[in-house]
Amino acid sequence: MDFEKLITERYSVRKFKPEHLPQEAIDKILxxxxxxxxxxxxxxxxxxxxxxxxxxxxxxxxxxxHFNAPTAMLVCHNRKESWIRKYDGALSSSVDAVIVTTHMMLACKNEGIGPVG
Ligand SMILES: Cc1cc2nc3c(=O)[nH]c(=O)nc-3n(C[C@H](O)[C@H](O)[C@H](O)COP(=O)(O)O)c2cc1C
Structure with missing residues (x-):
């Protein structure tokens, strides 16, 4: 999908079909x-x-x-595996998880699947 179109048309979906996602779509999002x-x-x-x-x-x-979504992905982060900023000890893992989630949401849209957002 064209990137401009993808980011323009992405929105937080609140109503879903009842079917679970096929494994192929899940793999692409992951x-x-x-x-x-x-x-x-x-x-x-x-x-x-x-x-x-x-x-x-x-x-x-x-x-x-949960908006009755039939499939969900919980994005967690392992603090013990985080990069740690030297000068103040800040962990990047929560920021990393958010960036990962954003990528996955855009991939959902690209697959024609509405992300909860
Ligand atoms: C940090 C963050 C927290 C959010 N929390 C909620 C929430 O608690 N409930 C909800 O229905 N939507 C939540 N949203 C979705 C926003 O309301 C939604 O992205 C915003 O209204 C813009 O709409 P759009 O995503 O359809 O463009 C959240 C979004 C972000 C980025």
Whole structure:
């Protein structure tokens, strides 16, 4: 998809079809996350793919912001694997996770899948 069109048309989807995503689409979205920049390329993100009725039911116990999406990806970060800024000890892993998430959201749009955002 053309990049200008992609970033213009991306929006936070709030209503979803009930089908879980196929593995092929999940793999493409994860790959986009893997290609995102992270501090020192330490890749501290850990992504949990929730793509079963059982795992989505657990998610619904944790947040109201699930919008009945049939598939979810939880982007976490391992602080122990973070790049640490020397002069003040700040960790980059939470910033890394956000950048990874943004890449994945744009990949969703590129696949014709609406991200919650
Ligand atoms: C840091 C951040 C926090 C957000 N928190 C919520 C939230 O708690 N609930 C929600 O429905 N949307 C949330 N959003 C989505 C924004 O409301 C949404 O991106 C914004 O209204 C712009 O709409 P668009 O994404 O469709 O362009 C959040 C977005 C960001 C970047």
């Amino acid at each position: 790959e986009a996350g893997h290609k995102a920049p992270t501090g020192c390329n330490y890749q501290p993100q850990r992504i949990l793919v929730l793509n079963t009725d059982e795992s989505i039911a657990k998610l619904k116990n944790c947040t109201k912001c």
